[in-house]
Amino acid sequence: MSFVIDQGPRSYIERIDIHGNTRTKDYVIRREFDIAEGDAYNQTMADRAQRRLKGLNYFKNVKITTRPGSMSDRVVLDVDVADQSTGDFSISGGYSTTDGWLGEIKLGDRNFQGTGTAVQTSVSYGQYSRGFDASVSEPYLLDSRATGAAELFAKQSFANSYQSYGSDTYGANCGLTTPLNEQTGVQWRYSISNQDVTLSPPSSGTTVSLPIQQAAAAGPAWVSAIGSTTTFSTLDSSKSPTTGINSQLREDLAGLGGDVRFLRTTEDVRYYKSLGGDLVGMIRAQGGYISGWGGQQVPLLNSFFGGPSMVRGFAPDGFGPSDLTPGSTTDNVGGGMYWATTAELQTGIPGVPDEYGLKASAFVDAGSVFGYTGPTTFGTQTVNVARSNVLRSSIGVGLTWGSPFGALTVNYAVPVTKAAYDVTQPFNFTASPF
Numbered sequence: 001m002s003f004v005i006d007q008g009p010r011s012y013i014e015r016i017d018i019h020g021n022t023r024t025k026d027y028v029i030r031r032e033f034d035i036a037e038g039d040a041y042n043q044t045m046a047d048r049a050q051r052r053l054k055g056l057n058y059f060k061n062v063k064i065t066t067r068p069g070s071m072s073d074r075v076v077l078d079v080d081v082a083d084q085s086t087g088d089f090s091i092s093g094g095y096s097t098t099d100g101w102l103g104e105i106k107l108g109d110r111n112f113q114g115t116g117t118a119v120q121t122s123v124s125y126g127q128y129s130r131g132f133d134a135s136v137s138e139p140y141l142l143d144s145r146a147t148g149a150a151e152l153f154a155k156q157s158f159a160n161s162y163q164s165y166g167s168d169t170y171g172a173n174c175g176l177t178t179p180l181n182e183q184t185g186v187q188w189r190y191s192i193s194n195q196d197v198t199l200s201p202p203s204s205g206t207t208v209s210l211p212i213q214q215a216a217a218a219g220p221a222w223v224s225a226i227g228s229t230t231t232f233s234t235l236d237s238s239k240s241p242t243t244g245i246n247s248q249l250r251e252d253l254a255g256l257g258g259d260v261r262f263l264r265t266t267e268d269v270r271y272y273k274s275l276g277g278d279l280v281g282m283i284r285a286q287g288g289y290i291s292g293w294g295g296q297q298v299p300l301l302n303s304f305f306g307g308p309s310m311v312r313g314f315a316p317d318g319f320g321p322s323d324l325t326p327g328s329t330t331d332n333v334g335g336g337m338y339w340a341t342t343a344e345l346q347t348g349i350p351g352v353p354d355e356y357g358l359k360a361s362a363f364v365d366a367g368s369v370f371g372y373t374g375p376t377t378f379g380t381q382t383v384n385v386a387r388s389n390v391l392r393s394s395i396g397v398g399l400t401w402g403s404p405f406g407a408l409t410v411n412y413a414v415p416v417t418k419a420a421y422d423v424t425q426p427f428n429f430t431a432s433p434f
Helices: 026-030 043-055 210-217
Strands: 012-019 061-070 072-084 086-094 100-109 117-128 130-140 147-156 165-179 183-199 221-235 243-254 261-276 282-291 335-346 358-372 392-405 407-419 429-431
Touching: 012 026, 012 061, 043 061, 043 072, 147 407, 147 429
Parallel strands: 012 072
Antiparallel strands: 061 072, 086 100, 100 117, 117 130, 130 147, 147 165, 165 183, 183 221, 221 243, 243 261, 261 282, 282 335, 335 358, 358 392, 392 407, 407 429
16 A cells, blocks of 8 residues: 655745734734744644633633635634633632631732733731732743743741741742743742741640740741742643643752752642543642751751641641650641642532533542651750651542632541541632632
């Protein structure tokens, strides 16, 4: 059997006509194309531009079609879009399992004045925390595909039922994200922050754990760090993925100036697969390692603490190395290593239209935080720190609403295996942006 391939006549792009963008500037749409007027028409590049435009989340729908141009070897690309609201203004109040009762005012726009610039500011006031955050992100910085970002932040937390200490943190960071190809990108960043551990009077009959006292006595410390995040993604949707892989490798080096020195590496991999209908399977694996350098130990606030972001069904800072010294507040004192894994099934809810954005899930989580590297002897006193790699696991169900303000999730999980000193919490509520 033989095949004869005959190349047809080449077509060239006469114009790219854009319709329906009542708010978004034309140049914001055009810069997502790798082809321009006068170039040879390439269907693959047109499809790539359509995927990019959909991925911006600026439009309700995007469709790119062709029609004949003024000559037989000319085509016109018609780009039909429909702008959707990209602004975010909310005044909210509620209950967070981490911060107790809280209120928040948020103002932002991910497509500010139709330019593609994302700006956001928020102020929160909670029972156990208060905070402020302001950020700006500029895609296609200096007419390149690099994205520049800057952020100012401040947060104050107070002692609560999960820990006997609070913290004050404020600072700034800036970053530059450069794509390597359609699936891989690298963010380079620098951050500077000031952090301080604050103590509250312990309950009657107990004393604050000595590692916590040491961290508070050390006073405020500046953390100056450079870092990178390498992201690889083949997800079909960043908002509601059904197939593909997303991997994030994050590395941070603190010690270029500042008061502390440590090297931290974390990895988070998620794999999605459609199982038929609207049933989606997800497998997740994550882990991390942190160590001091230059003769310094890792600061308390920069250590790893186990909680619902690793294994649902546990309280924030609910598992990991803990001070079990009799008469102490038995605080979680942080670990130098962690691992966690998840297997999850996600599905729509029968009878509820897809546009409501409601999804149910069932999951199994497992993980651990271990490797305490701080001191155990303080003068003549010795503390008993549980530092072994104890398996924590849970099973549970969840409900996610893809609201206009982000994904809101409520989970209920029951721990299956745990240590005797762990703190559990069946219900967990989270909110995250798209």
